[in-house]
Structure formats: C-alpha cells, structure tokens
Amino acid sequence: MEKEIKHDILDRNDVDLLVRTFYGKIREHETLGPIFDQMVMDWESHFELLTDFWESQLFLAKKYKGNPIKVHQAVDKRINGTLMMEHFGQWLNLWLQTLDQLFEGERAWIAKNRARKIATMLYVNIFENR
Structure with a gap:
C-alpha cells in the first residue's frame, strides 16, 4: 500500500478544502456541532468567510473583513456565557487533525500555530467581555 504524498497549503483552493473538511467534522461533533448549527444559518457564506480569513492568515491576502473577537463574544452572549476553554x-x-490529514509543510505548521494563538486569544477576550 502506497503512502499518500501530502503537500503544503499552496493556494485558496487548498484553504477551501481545509475549511470545508474541518467544518464537516465540526458539524458532526457531539458538542461543537449544535453550537455551530445554531449560529450559522448559511454554511456556504460561512465557508467563504472562513476561507477568506485563513487565506489572509496564511498568504497575507487581506481578503478577510471582519472582527472575530466581536463575533465570538456575540456567540457566547447568545448561548448565555457557556463557551468554555x-x-x-x-x-x-x-x-490539527484536519491539517494532519490533508497537508504537511511550512504553511500547514503556520496554520496550526495561528490556530493555537487564535483559540487562546478568542477565549481570553470572551472571558474578559463577561
């Protein structure tokens, strides 16, 4: 059995694949799925927005226009302050599982590192907002 050769995240198409695969897992997740399904009314728009976000993070593309802190604070408020670390x-x-499944290389590593920082930053800002 041949080992599948993975490549690094090279372009927007790879970012789109990452985002769609990841949110497929999120939607099936026992805990996270119901939160996201309650908050996201248009998944195609959400995929596009998050692809813009991660393309901006990984390629400095300046496509994302939004404020993830305010969005996540609003989510926490809507679900009665129950978002936890x-x-x-x-x-x-x-x-991380999705990245390891699909990609390897420097941008994949950057995507992991940025996600760690983003998760911490968002939670700290949510907590401070309470």
Whole structure:
C-alpha cells in the first residue's frame, strides 16, 4: 500500500478544502456541532468567510473583513456565557487533525500555530467581555 504524498497549503483552493473538511467534522461533533448549527444559518457564506480569513492568515491576502473577537463574544452572549476553554480545545484538536490529514509543510505548521494563538486569544477576550 502506497503512502499518500501530502503537500503544503499552496493556494485558496487548498484553504477551501481545509475549511470545508474541518467544518464537516465540526458539524458532526457531539458538542461543537449544535453550537455551530445554531449560529450559522448559511454554511456556504460561512465557508467563504472562513476561507477568506485563513487565506489572509496564511498568504497575507487581506481578503478577510471582519472582527472575530466581536463575533465570538456575540456567540457566547447568545448561548448565555457557556463557551468554555474546552470548546476551543475541541475546536483546535479537530483543526490539527484536519491539517494532519490533508497537508504537511511550512504553511500547514503556520496554520496550526495561528490556530493555537487564535483559540487562546478568542477565549481570553470572551472571558474578559463577561
């Protein structure tokens, strides 16, 4: 059996694949799925927004226009202040698994590192907002 050769994240198409595969796992997740399904009304728009976000993070593309801190604070408020660090840990684990499943290389490593920092930053800002 041949080992599948993975490549690094090279372009927007790879970012789109990452985002769609990742959110497929999120939507099936026992804890995270119901939160996301309650908050996201249009998944295609969400995929596009998050592809813009991660393309901006990985390629400095300046396509993302938004404020993830305010969005996540609003999510926490809507679900009565119940977002916990465990949720971000579960999110991060799925992100890392998806990256390992699909890619390898420098940008994949950057995507892992940025996600760790983003998860921590978002939770700290949510907690401070309470």
